[in-house]
Each structure stands twice: as structure tokens, then as C-alpha cells.
Amino acid sequence: MTFYTLWKFSRPHTIIGSVVSIVVLFLLQGGHIAIHYTQLAVTLISALGCNVCITGLNQMVDVELDKINKPELPIAAGKLSMGTAKKIVWISGLIALGAAAILHWVLLLLIAIILLLGIAYSLPPVQLKKHHLPAALAITLVRGVLVNLGMAIHFAAMLHGDFHIQPVIYPLTIFISAFSLAIAWYKDLPDRAGDAHFGYKTFPLLYSPKTALYTGATFVVAAYAWCIFWSYQQAQSLLTYSLIALNIAFLLHLTTVRLQEQASIRRFYQLFWVFFFATYLSFLWVLC
DSSP, rough: OHHHHHHHOHHHHHHHHHHHHHHHHHHHHTTHHHHHHHHHHHHHHHHHHHHHHHHHHHHHTTTHHHHHHHHSTTTTTTSSSSHHHHHHHHHHHHHHHHHHHHHOOOHHHHHHHHHHHHHHHTTTTTTGGGGGHHHHHHHIIIIIIIIIIIIHHHHHHHSSHHHHHHHHHHHHHHHHHHHHHHHHHTTTTGHHHHHHHHBBBBBHHSSOOOHHHHHHHHHHHHHHHHHOOOOHHHTHHHHHHHHHHHHHHHHHHTOOTTTOOOOHHHHHHHHHHHHHHHHHHHHHGGGO
């Protein structure tokens, strides 16, 4: 097994998303990298272990599905054995829980809840991902609510000994929750062939790809509008301008997708994650 295979197995866009979100939340909650680097590093180890465990488990369950939808993934491509994948998932889960237990009980509780939701998302008999509404709610709950509010509480408790969440975390949570809802629908746009074959009731299949695309966009634009309004009210001009620019860029990006072309859909979804990273980073302007 090569490092590249392991990197692909970890689903890089989710790893980058986790790192960006956690570092931004750490800084917004008053953390200082030069002072609290150990706490930040252990938190990242725990979160990334959790990330690999959940995404790896999903790939183990979806081997036949991925041979249609994502044949480039390591297990589906035959570059990673099921036995090795199982070991990686178990070790990652144990690292996630172990690192969290060493650091703080709030983080341990948060990681445990996220792992349980990840298991319920992928494994029968629950297998939330087979139905678009439970799947979308699970993704939104984890990426939108638990990561933002949960990590904010963890950093407050660990760094300051209280549970005070900085006001800026709330509009950020609202935005990322809306964004996560769109992710839940957009990720199924390029996977319609395999999902239809295996009877998954995803949003684009139950309604239409166009409906999924523009419903997700409505939530994202509404979230941008709310955050722009909030930042304007708080006299955070740099954040306001950044969010306006990102909203315009997203609307332009939306016009580039061609739903009849698989390559165009995949490119749209991959670049959609860039807005996820950029919006998190834009909230750092409140510290200036």
C-alpha cells in the first residue's frame, strides 16, 4: 500500500475540510497556535482519525456501488484489500477515541457521537445514506452543527475552562449547515447510475438533477445572504466584502455546470468544496 493509495482512501477533500474547519474554529475561540499547539495537534489527530474511519467504512460497504460510481477509489480499483481497509478503519477509530480521551471529555463525547452517526450512515440495517432526507440530515448534523458548535465548546472548555461560544460561531454554523445540506444533494449528482442500480433513493433520482442543483443553490445563497447581513450589522467590512465576492463567484460557478455531462458535474462538485474552505477562512477576518 502506497501513501497515495492511503490518501485517496481518506477522501482528501474531507480531510482538508476537517483541518480548515478545526483550525478556524480554534482561532475564533481564542486559541493561539504558538501557545496551544499541542492541544490543536491532538484535536486534529482525533478528528482526522474519525474522518478516515467514517469515510473508510463507507467505502468498505460501497465496493460494488463504487465500481460504477467511483471506480478510481482504492478498494473498488483493487489497489487496497478489504482486510487492509478494515485494519485502517479500526486503527483510525481507536486513534480518534484515544486522542480525544487524552485531551478532554467534551472532545471524546463529540467524537463518539460523530462515529456513531457515521456508522448509522453507512451500515445496515439503518444505512441512512439509502434515503435522501435522513442522509442529508446526518451530514448536516455532523458537518454543520456538531463540528462547529461541538468543537467551539471543546476549545472553550479546554482553553478557558468554560463553555462560552464566541458570537461569530453562530452565523458560521448556520452557513455551514446550509452548505452541508447542499453537499448531501450535490454529492449524489455524479453518482446517479450506481445509486439507481442499487435502489438508493437519492434527491436527484427521486426528483431531478436540476431540482437538486437549484434547491441546494437556494440554501447556499440564502446562507450567504444571512451571513452578509450579519457581518454588515457587526461592522465587519472585510468579512462582508469577502462573503459578497464568494457569493458572486458561487453564482457564476453554478452557471458552468452541464447536467448532461458527467465530467462537468464532477468538476462542479469538486470546486464546490473550494467555497466550503474559502468561507471558513473568510471568517478569520473578524480577528483583524
